[in-house]
Each structure stands twice: as C-alpha cells, then as structure tokens.
Amino acid sequence: MELLKNGAKATLKMLGLKSGSKKENNEYTYFKDKTTFERRKMECIKVLSKNPNKLPLIIEPEEGCNVPIITKSKILITNKVTVGQMLLVLKEKMNLGLEKSLIIKCNGSIVPSNRKLLELYDESKEDDGFLYLRYCEATYG
Numbered sequence: 001m002e003l004l005k006n007g008a009k010a011t012l013k014m015l016g017l018k019s020g021s022k023k024e025n026n027e028y029t030y031f032k033d034k035t036t037f038e039r040r041k042m043e044c045i046k047v048l049s050k051n052p053n054k055l056p057l058i059i060e061p062e063e064g065c066n067v068p069i070i071t072k073s074k075i076l077i078t079n080k081v082t083v084g085q086m087l088l089v090l091k092e093k094m095n096l097g098l099e100k101s102l103i104i105k106c107n108g109s110i111v112p113s114n115r116k117l118l119e120l121y122d123e124s125k126e127d128d129g130f131l132y133l134r135y136c137e138a139t140y141g
Contacts, residue, residue: 028060030060037127041127041128044129045129047076053078054076054078055076055117055131056074056076056129057121057131058073058075058133059133060135061134066137067102067135070093079121081116082115082116083112086117090135101137102136102137104135105135105136106120106124106131
C-alpha cells in the first residue's frame with residue numbers, strides 16, 4: 001500500500017460528472033453511448049491542452065462484470081503509471097479486498113499489469129483522443 005500513499009493515488013484526478021450510469025434495469029450506460037464524438041473530442045483537446053503530461057482515460061466495467069462500478073469513469077492520470085498501479089487505485093476506490101483481483105482490457109484483450117499506460121495510450125487511443133479501458137474481476141480456472 002506504500003505505492004498508493006506515495007504515487008498512484010496522488011496521480012489520479014477525476015474529471016467532471018460520472019460518465020456511465022446504471023439504467024433502471026441495471027444495465028450500464030457507456031460514455032460513448034451518451035456523448036457525441038464531437039463533444040468527446042473537444043473535451044479531450046481541452047483537457048490535454050491544460051495537462052500535456054497526463055493521459056485522458058475512460059475506464060468502465062466490462063459487460064456482465066460483477067464488481068462495483070466506480071462513480072466516475074473519466075480519469076486523467078500521469079503518463080508514468082503502469083496498469084498495475086492503476087489497478088491498485090481502482091480496487092481501493094471499489095473497496096475490494098486483497099482476495100479479489102481485477103483485470104483491465106483494451107479492445108477486448110487483457111492488458112498485462114506491467115504495461116505502461118503511455119505506451120498503451122499511444123497504441124490504442126481512439127480518434128476522440130481518449131483511451132477506453134474495461135475492468136472486470138479476474139476469474140481463474
């Protein structure tokens with residue numbers, strides 16, 4: 001937990017209102033489904049102009065995922081963080097114990113925890129400028 005005190009926790013900055021929400025029938029509404037491409041792109045340009053050394057991410061639950069939904073899925077994070085460091089912060093925000101494991105997916109593929117977010121961002125950001133990630137509980141066996 002020393003990492004959280006000195007690094008990753010301090011590097012996260014939540015932006016705006018929550019971008020995803022549950023509908024009445026418990027289906028999650030994804031950021032892309034409720035925000036136009038033009039608005040997403042303008043928002044990303046604005047954020048990057050004010051924070052050139054940070055990465056704009058959208059982190060949302062994988063469909064059918066059975067872990068708590070974080071209240072804000074738009075995240076601005078320093079470009080020096082790894083996926084593993086970000087996972088520790090997400091677990092803390094979800095109040096998940098050490099016995100639960102999370103995975104991050106990008107474009108449907110699991111991202112290794114030692115992967116630097118800057119590399120992933122450069123390779124996989126979408127045309128609106130955001131990197132879209134999905135989280136879910138890891139299942140083994």
